[in-house]
Amino acid sequence: MTTARELALNVLQSLETGKQRSDQILHRTLQHCELNRVDRALSTGLVNGVLRYRLQIDCIIEHFYHHNFEKAASVLKNILRLGVYQILFLNKVPDWAAVNECVKLARKYKGERLSKLVNGVLRKITPESVKLDEWLKDKTIEAQLSIKYSHPQWLVERWMSAFGKEKTESILGYNNQFPLFGFRINRLKTSAEKLFTDPALADAPEKCNVENFFLSKDFNSFEPAVTDGRLTVQNPTQGLACLLLNPAPGMTVVDLCAAPGGKATFIGELMQNQGLIIAVDRYEQKLLKIAAHAAALGVTIITTVTADARSFVPEKQPDAILLDAPCSGTGVLGRRAELRWKLSPDMLLELQALQAELLDHAAELLEKGGILIYATCSIEADENNRQIDSFLQRHPDFIADPQGALLTLPGDQPGFDGGFCQRLLKQG
Numbered sequence: 001m002t003t004a005r006e007l008a009l010n011v012l013q014s015l016e017t018g019k020q021r022s023d024q025i026l027h028r029t030l031q032h033c034e035l036n037r038v039d040r041a042l043s044t045g046l047v048n049g050v051l052r053y054r055l056q057i058d059c060i061i062e063h064f065y066h067h068n069f070e071k072a073a074s075v076l077k078n079i080l081r082l083g084v085y086q087i088l089f090l091n092k093v094p095d096w097a098a099v100n101e102c103v104k105l106a107r108k109y110k111g112e113r114l115s116k117l118v119n120g121v122l123r124k125i126t127p128e129s130v131k132l133d134e135w136l137k138d139k140t141i142e143a144q145l146s147i148k149y150s151h152p153q154w155l156v157e158r159w160m161s162a163f164g165k166e167k168t169e170s171i172l173g174y175n176n177q178f179p180l181f182g183f184r185i186n187r188l189k190t191s192a193e194k195l196f197t198d199p200a201l202a203d204a205p206e207k208c209n210v211e212n213f214f215l216s217k218d219f220n221s222f223e224p225a226v227t228d229g230r231l232t233v234q235n236p237t238q239g240l241a242c243l244l245l246n247p248a249p250g251m252t253v254v255d256l257c258a259a260p261g262g263k264a265t266f267i268g269e270l271m272q273n274q275g276l277i278i279a280v281d282r283y284e285q286k287l288l289k290i291a292a293h294a295a296a297l298g299v300t301i302i303t304t305v306t307a308d309a310r311s312f313v314p315e316k317q318p319d320a321i322l323l324d325a326p327c328s329g330t331g332v333l334g335r336r337a338e339l340r341w342k343l344s345p346d347m348l349l350e351l352q353a354l355q356a357e358l359l360d361h362a363a364e365l366l367e368k369g370g371i372l373i374y375a376t377c378s379i380e381a382d383e384n385n386r387q388i389d390s391f392l393q394r395h396p397d398f399i400a401d402p403q404g405a406l407l408t409l410p411g412d413q414p415g416f417d418g419g420f421c422q423r424l425l426k427q428g
Helices: 004-016 022-031 037-052 054-062 074-089 095-110 112-124 132-136 141-149 153-175 220-227 236-245 262-270 284-297 345-365 385-394
Strands: 181-185 213-216 231-233 252-256 276-281 302-306 320-324 371-376 398-408 419-426
Touching (some): 004 074, 037 074, 054 141, 074 095, 095 112, 132 141, 213 236, 231 262, 236 320, 252 262, 252 345, 262 276, 262 320, 284 302, 345 385, 385 398
Parallel strands (some): 252 276, 252 320, 276 302, 320 371
Antiparallel strands (some): 181 231
C-alpha cells in the first residue's frame, strides 16, 4: 500500500510537469487511496510544506550534497526535500523515521546506490548543523529574504520597491502560514444568529470585519452547512468586490470570467435572488459546477454562458459588470503554495495585456450610468491601480469612484488573502 510519504512524493512529481494545481492533484490522489485520516493529513502537510519552503530547503541541501543538486533527478530532489522538511519543520516526526522512510523511497525509485546517498545527506542535516543566517550574511537583503522565506528573488525585489522591507517581510511570513478557511453565511437560507445555534457548529469561529463572513482553522465542523447551502467557502477578501458593487434586487449583472462562481453566487444573495446574473466562462465544465453550487445555495437567477469574455455580448444590456480578471495571484500565494514557483516577469506582462483587453471590452458593453467592478487576487500595482490608470486614459467616459478602491495585503488582517478591487462608473 502507498504510504503517506510516497503519496506526497507522487503529488510533488506530478507538479513537475503539467499545469494542474497541487490542491487538485492532492484531492484526486487522496480520493483513490486507503490512508487513514492522520496519514492523509501528513501527506497534505508534506506537500504544502515542501512547496512553501522549497527554496530554503534546496539551499540547505546544497550545503550537504557533494554533487550538482540542480542536475539531480527530480524524484531524488523531492525525496531529499521531503526528508529535510520533516527533520527541520515537523517536531512530531522523529528524525530517524524521516530518514528511514526517505531511504526506502530512494531505494524503490532510484536503487540501492542513491538510497545510500540519501541516507548520508539526511543524517548530516539537523537543526544544529543548519546555520542559515551565517550562510546568507554576505548576500543582499533581497536574496536573504528570498531564501529565508522561500520566495523568488524577483518577486521579493518588486515588493521591497513597492512596500518597503517591513511590509514585505510581513507578506512573506504570512504566505508561509497555513491559511484559515473563510466562510460566507448564505443570507437566503440563514443568519449568523441561526447558524451558530446549531450544536454541530460548536467551535467558535474567528470573526472578521466583513458582515456574514467568518474564519476558522477547522473545516470539518462546518462541512454539513456547506453541503446543505447555508455556508459557502470563500475568503472575505473575495467578497469585497461584490460589496463594492453593492447590487440592488432586480439588476442585470454580467460576471465575466465567473469561475469558480463564488462572486456570482454572493451577488445573487446580495440581490435577494431577484434580477439576472449572467455568469460567463470559457469552460463549460466550470459553469456546470457554478450552476450546481448556485442550486445548493438557492440562487436561481444565475444564467451560465460558455464564451470568451473578450468577445461576449449579452442579449440584455447589463446595469453592472464584474470583471474578476485572470491575474498573477500574488495575493493568494499562502493558499496556492506552488504558484510562486510558476510565476515569472514575462507571465506578468502577458497577464497585464489580457487584463487591458478584457477591461476595454467590458467598457463597450455598458451604457451611461453603468458600473464596472475590476478585481484581482494580485497585489501588483501593474495589475491593479496602474492598470486602472491606463484604462481611464483610454476611456475618458469612465471615472473611478473616489471611495471605490480597496487593496488588501496578505497579513494586513488575520486570515485575509491579498486582493484588489476598483469601482468604475460610465458617464455620458
